[in-house]
Amino acid sequence: MTELMNKSDLSGTYDAARAYELDRAHVFHSWSAQAEITPMVVTRAEGSHVWDANGTRYLDFSSQLVFTNLGHQHPRIVAAIQEQAAHLCTIAPAVANGARSEAARLIASHTPGDLDHVFFTNGGADANEHAVRMARLHTGRHKVLTTYRSYHGGTHLAVNMTGDPRRWASDHGSTGTVHFFGPFLYRSAFHATTEAEECQRALEHLEQVVALEGPATVAAIVLEAIPGTAGIMVPPPGYLAGVREICDRHGIVLIADEVMSGFGRAGRWFAVEHGAITPDLITFAKGVNSGYVPLGGVAISDEIYSTFAHRTYPGGLTYSGHPLACAAAVATICTMEDEDVVGRAERLGEDVLGPGLRALAEKHERIGEVRGTGAFWAIELVSDRTTREPLAPYGGSSPEMGAIVKGCQERGMLPFVNYNRIHVVPPLTTTDDEAREGLAILDAALDATA
Numbered sequence: 001m002t003e004l005m006n007k008s009d010l011s012g013t014y015d016a017a018r019a020y021e022l023d024r025a026h027v028f029h030s031w032s033a034q035a036e037i038t039p040m041v042v043t044r045a046e047g048s049h050v051w052d053a054n055g056t057r058y059l060d061f062s063s064q065l066v067f068t069n070l071g072h073q074h075p076r077i078v079a080a081i082q083e084q085a086a087h088l089c090t091i092a093p094a095v096a097n098g099a100r101s102e103a104a105r106l107i108a109s110h111t112p113g114d115l116d117h118v119f120f121t122n123g124g125a126d127a128n129e130h131a132v133r134m135a136r137l138h139t140g141r142h143k144v145l146t147t148y149r150s151y152h153g154g155t156h157l158a159v160n161m162t163g164d165p166r167r168w169a170s171d172h173g174s175t176g177t178v179h180f181f182g183p184f185l186y187r188s189a190f191h192a193t194t195e196a197e198e199c200q201r202a203l204e205h206l207e208q209v210v211a212l213e214g215p216a217t218v219a220a221i222v223l224e225a226i227p228g229t230a231g232i233m234v235p236p237p238g239y240l241a242g243v244r245e246i247c248d249r250h251g252i253v254l255i256a257d258e259v260m261s262g263f264g265r266a267g268r269w270f271a272v273e274h275g276a277i278t279p280d281l282i283t284f285a286k287g288v289n290s291g292y293v294p295l296g297g298v299a300i301s302d303e304i305y306s307t308f309a310h311r312t313y314p315g316g317l318t319y320s321g322h323p324l325a326c327a328a329a330v331a332t333i334c335t336m337e338d339e340d341v342v343g344r345a346e347r348l349g350e351d352v353l354g355p356g357l358r359a360l361a362e363k364h365e366r367i368g369e370v371r372g373t374g375a376f377w378a379i380e381l382v383s384d385r386t387t388r389e390p391l392a393p394y395g396g397s398s399p400e401m402g403a404i405v406k407g408c409q410e411r412g413m414l415p416f417v418n419y420n421r422i423h424v425v426p427p428l429t430t431t432d433d434e435a436r437e438g439l440a441i442l443d444a445a446l447d448a449t450a
């Protein structure tokens with residue numbers, strides 16, 4: 001470590017040991033026991049790879065937190081941010097600005113139906129907070145129904161709406177949130193044995209929850225079109241259309257949280273396209289600009305927009321539609337259009353990831369189920385295929401899961417892990433060969449820990 005170093009020099013030559021030391025002294029990490037973590041120091045990243053301080057190269061099968069959809073250091077996004085920074089780094093949300101206007105236009109051109117108006121936020125949690133506020137003001141109702149096995153963000157209402165264990169310690173109640181079961185045949189809450197049965201029973205259950213909560217009190221149903229960190233449970237055919245129908249019948253706003261599933265991740269611009277529905281609001285973040293600068297937002301239907309046409313929307317954020325973030329979004333979306341990145345994600349799932357993971361499931365007894373679509377997959381690991389006993393408890397970890405993850409890392413691959421699942425969520429631009437390499441590493445890590 002050199003004390004003589006120019007402290008503002010954060011270039012590639014920055015001392016890795018100093019980065020680690022300062023991190024441990026001063027950086028307070030998310031979702032972690034502070035004294036028990038040993039964060040990897042990343043010094044460089046490009047495409048589907050990152051390099052640690054020792055120069056070891058890793059294939060990034062996690063897209064970090066499932067956001068580097070176009071991979072690391074994409075030259076077009078980097079250039080767009082640099083160009084924007086050179087002429088206008090920042091400007092308040094109340095003014096019009098080219099980067100913000102173009103980003104909104106491009107987003108609106110890909111959202112389904114008439115979701116043509118965009119409220120920008122800093123990320124996914126605040127997008128969900130604002131979507132619910134809009135729904136409450138639009139309907140004059142207060143309750144929000146959300147699914148168990150979901151994640152909606154780490155802020156007050158968003159964590160309260162979350163249905164997975166990350167809510168447990170931070171659930172302060174009193175936000176008007178009621179949880180219901182979404183469809184998940186592998187661990188069916190309804191004792192269903194087929195997808196069709198699961199779909200029908202999940203919809204009947206939701207109908208009952210609405211009835212018992214009082215339809216006139218329910219402002220919104222919020223769901224991930226394909227739940228992401230909670231397990232990548234692709235809903236059965238007809239489920240999303242069924243929820244849309246329940247919302248229509250009761251005047252409930254349907255909010256699709258596409259923070260993780262949106263912008264090509266699921267092999268469509270938005271995952272709701274798999275169910276052929278148009279929600280009233282879509283929340284997005286992550287893939288909108290590959291996470292190069294924090295950005296999220298709410299895409300708003302004409303009807304909800306009209307509520308605020310002559311009535312002030314009582315909400316805002318200092319950095320709403322930040323020009324650097326919006327310039328990154330413009331470059332990301334234009335690249336996705338020009339290079340058919342969404343089609344690429346679909347083919348990656350159909351040709352490589354889906355077949356590859358299913359082949360691993362044939363070989364490894366511990367893979368209980370393979371789920372996913374596009375570049376959005378998870379394997380669920382169990383200690384016993386018959387009882388489906390998870391390899392780590394819900395909300396916890398286990399030495400077995402730890403060993404598999406370590407095995408992947410030691411072989412040069414970074415997986416995304418949650419409880420008893422390994423999520424295979426590489427950048428959408430990952431080549432077939434890179435994807436095969438990652439699957440081979442997963443195979444070897446499973447072999448080594450069998």
Ligand code: PLP
Pocket residue numbers: 065122123124125126128151152153154224228229257258259260261285286296
């Ligand atoms: N919604 C979903 C579906 C997510 O996956 C996430 C983050 O992983 C969020 C919301 C929260 O987004 P952020 O961390 O940007 O606030």
